[in-house]
Amino acid sequence: MPLLDWRDARHFDTHQDLPCTLCGRPTPMRSHDREPVHKVCAEAWLDDHPESDRFHN
Numbered sequence: 545m546p547l548l549d550w551r552d553a554r555h556f557d558t559h560q561d562l563p564c565t566l567c568g569r570p571t572p573m574r575s576h577d578r579e580p581v582h583k584v585c586a587e588a589w590l591d592d593h594p595e596s597d598r599f600h601n
């Protein structure tokens with residue numbers, strides 16, 4: 545499974561939780577594209593879509 549490095553503050557929205565685009569539960573996490581998504585959900589998704597760069601950076 546690919547591991548993302550989302551320690552940077554830009555991956556964390558301190559203002560609000562939004563529904564994860566993958567599992568639907570609230571999350572403060574954001575992809576580089578500002579998609580609300582849990583890090584673990586994004587990693588699982590990438591595991592199924594190894595050709596995609598959706599959640600990279």
Ligand SMILES: [Zn+2]
Nearest residue numbers: 564567582585
């Ligand atoms: Zn999720």
